[in-house]
Amino acid sequence: MKGQLILEDGSVYKGNLFGAVNPSEAVTGEVVFNTSMTGYQEILTDPSYAGQIVTLTFPLVGNYGTSPVFSESDKIWAKALIVKENYMTENNGFKALNEFLKDHKVTGISGIDTRSLTRHIRSCGTMRGYIKAGSEYDCDVLREHQDIKAKDDENLVAQVTTRKIYRLPGKGPRVVVMDFGVKKDILRQLQIKGADVVVVSAFSEARDIFSLNPDGILLSNGPGDPAHVPGIVATIKKLLGRVPIFGICLGHQLLALAFGAETYKLKFGHRGANHPVMDLETGKTYMTSQNHGYAVKEKDLRRLGLVVTHKNLNDGTVEGLRHRYLPAFSVQFHPEASPGPQDSGELFEEFYDMIIKKKHEEQVI
Numbered sequence: 001m002k003g004q005l006i007l008e009d010g011s012v013y014k015g016n017l018f019g020a021v022n023p024s025e026a027v028t029g030e031v032v033f034n035t036s037m038t039g040y041q042e043i044l045t046d047p048s049y050a051g052q053i054v055t056l057t058f059p060l061v062g063n064y065g066t067s068p069v070f071s072e073s074d075k076i077w078a079k080a081l082i083v084k085e086n087y088m089t090e091n092n093g094f095k096a097l098n099e100f101l102k103d104h105k106v107t108g109i110s111g112i113d114t115r116s117l118t119r120h121i122r123s124c125g126t127m128r129g130y131i132k133a134g135s136e137y138d139c140d141v142l143r144e145h146q147d148i149k150a151k152d153d154e155n156l157v158a159q160v161t162t163r164k165i166y167r168l169p170g171k172g173p174r175v176v177v178m179d180f181g182v183k184k185d186i187l188r189q190l191q192i193k194g195a196d197v198v199v200v201s202a203f204s205e206a207r208d209i210f211s212l213n214p215d216g217i218l219l220s221n222g223p224g225d226p227a228h229v230p231g232i233v234a235t236i237k238k239l240l241g242r243v244p245i246f247g248i249c250l251g252h253q254l255l256a257l258a259f260g261a262e263t264y265k266l267k268f269g270h271r272g273a274n275h276p277v278m279d280l281e282t283g284k285t286y287m288t289s290q291n292h293g294y295a296v297k298e299k300d301l302r303r304l305g306l307v308v309t310h311k312n313l314n315d316g317t318v319e320g321l322r323h324r325y326l327p328a329f330s331v332q333f334h335p336e337a338s339p340g341p342q343d344s345g346e347l348f349e350e351f352y353d354m355i356i357k358k359k360h361e362e363q364v365i
């Protein structure tokens, strides 16, 4: 079926719909692009993409099918998928991407010049858009766009966080994960280290978190604007200083806000698997997996007791922080990768070592 992507500035891209197609309803969302060459299933199921329409710049998508082992959560959170060419056939028993999208009631559009679309977003900035059936240009939808904008502020974290507390038992120290939309691979990394993982809702109170006797707290990735969840920031403030804290992506931004820093929206975000980041303390450069539209402002960090530990080598933005004396650190990129390079996986080790050291110090005292 013919379909079109229309951006909020009126640009139109014509293509063909695939996956779950509803001819009478437009799919709306913020249109973002990801430059990873593989990992479409991990990207679609990463809760950080909730509310977004994802464009993949790699020209052929779907060629290795889909399998439950690649999912980062139990559903597709992206609103829709934009590709140049969709590989339709089932491959070696792996379910075709088209079927996977249908199962999750998510629309795709193919035949789009994703290179031109990406260049447009890069020059004009991230913008909202919608995908709808038909090849006629429809001015009404541009009017409807005003309604779409009004929904921008909805609390995406509330949609993706766990409803129930759950435990992934391990013999090691207890790590409580505040779930803002946690990816399975972050939990897997903690489990590999042997941590006794307890996952709690993003809206848990600090006293409930402490009642679980955490040895460490992990602040997860998640969707939306970090400045839209001040209640969570207030909770994190109460957690500071007692046990080691590690923040990843949204968790990093919220940790920074809890220390009094500010965040801002990037022009078109960082989403891909080859973003070079320098560890300023070792001089080492990692290739990192990234997926974020916001970043922490560098101004005032020193005054707030924060040290910038990592920087993005493409645009100089802050990619990592640690507190000068409290046991808290965070990164804007994804050390768990999935998809992407695992260069920075050792940060989970660093977190774990911090926890063991703190426990040891407490026993000595």
Ligand SMILES: NC(=O)CC[C@H](N)C(=O)O
Pocket (backbone or CB within 6 Å): 048, 220, 221, 222, 223, 224, 225, 226, 248, 249, 250, 251, 291, 292, 293, 294, 295
């Ligand atoms: N992957 C994430 O945690 C994303 C963080 C935040 N929603 C952003 O876009 O910047």
